[in-house]
Amino acid sequence: MVEVITTSFMMPIEIQSTKLTAIIVDDELYGRENLRMIIENYCHEIQILGCADSVVVAKEMVTAHTPDVVFLDINMPVLDGFDFLREYNERNFMVVFVSAHEEFGINAVKVGAVDYLLKPINIKELKQTVKNLLSLKNKRIKMEPVHDSDKLVLPASHGFDLLAFDDLIRLEADGCYTKIVIRGGKNKMICRTLKEFEDALPREIFYRVHKSHLINLKYVKDYSNLSGNHVTMSDGSKVEISRRKAPEFVQRVKAMLNAL
Numbered sequence: 001m002v003e004v005i006t007t008s009f010m011m012p013i014e015i016q017s018t019k020l021t022a023i024i025v026d027d028e029l030y031g032r033e034n035l036r037m038i039i040e041n042y043c044h045e046i047q048i049l050g051c052a053d054s055v056v057v058a059k060e061m062v063t064a065h066t067p068d069v070v071f072l073d074i075n076m077p078v079l080d081g082f083d084f085l086r087e088y089n090e091r092n093f094m095v096v097f098v099s100a101h102e103e104f105g106i107n108a109v110k111v112g113a114v115d116y117l118l119k120p121i122n123i124k125e126l127k128q129t130v131k132n133l134l135s136l137k138n139k140r141i142k143m144e145p146v147h148d149s150d151k152l153v154l155p156a157s158h159g160f161d162l163l164a165f166d167d168l169i170r171l172e173a174d175g176c177y178t179k180i181v182i183r184g185g186k187n188k189m190i191c192r193t194l195k196e197f198e199d200a201l202p203r204e205i206f207y208r209v210h211k212s213h214l215i216n217l218k219y220v221k222d223y224s225n226l227s228g229n230h231v232t233m234s235d236g237s238k239v240e241i242s243r244r245k246a247p248e249f250v251q252r253v254k255a256m257l258n259a260l
Contacts (some may be wrong), residue, residue: 015034020133023065024051025058027096030183035071035098035121042123055079059087067093069114069133074099075090083110089211090193091176094133107212112175136191152200154180156192165205169235171197171214181235204259209218217256223249 017163022039032051039046049065052058054076062070070093071175074081081097097108100156108116114136115129152168157204163182180188180197191254198208207215209231219234229241229249241249 014140018134020046020068020130020137021049021065021067022046023049023058023061023067024071024098025053025055025076026051026071027053028073029053031073031098031119033046038121038123038126043126045130045134050192051147055087056086058084062093068137069094069096071096071098071202073097074104075101078114082111085175088175090173090192090195094136094176096129097134104198112177120260125176154188154199164202166218168206168216169219170216170233170237171241173212181233181237183234192236204256207249208238209245209249211242213239215239217253220253 024032024035026035032053036048036051040049040106045067045190050061052061055078056126058070058072061067072081072084072095075173076099081099085091085095091112095111095113097104097113097116098119098121099116102118105116113244114133117129150165152163152165154163167183169181169183171181171194171216174189175189176193178190178192178194178197180190182188193216194212198206198214201214205218206214206216213221215231215233221232221234223231223241225246229243229246230238231241
């Protein structure tokens, strides 16, 4: 959950988790059962919620169980591991690829995988991966709920940062991460979905113009409906507006200008 606080300083309440839930996706029975056995014997921090032998079954299990982690094979018939991830504009789970092939490593990084484990599984490497997964999960800072908020709490390696709403130009979905474009160019990549930010930020200022884009209406420089709908933001970036969202976007800009 993305949190907001008032300008008065508040100490964060950190909730440290020592457990992870996971599902295993692999079309080969031996691959599924072998990884399950290794995790159950050597990684007691992980609770395996189930195993899937296809992308279709994996999607059903993610919906039913909302796991923290998906251990995902790549080479599978019909739909592969990358096809599975393409089904999600926003991911509320972390991904660890488990494959017998080294050549997919770069693509794994591009889709935001936490790690890439080669078969046969190295126990030491798996334990380090689990440690990294727990660290990522525990970067979620919990704050006491307050009202009249105008700052965003962002997790950082040293603890957390406070960022004023007015410093946010736009936010862009990237799997289970969100890229935040900030005034001054110090952009951030945060392990939160765009939906979490959309729920936390004030709707009179921030508008989700596209499934992958949430913008600060104050920083819109121009709008064009030629060759599709898009806006140019103050940082020079062009952001696509979905055709369905365009009429409401125009009304939202007018309402914001009238309120100034």
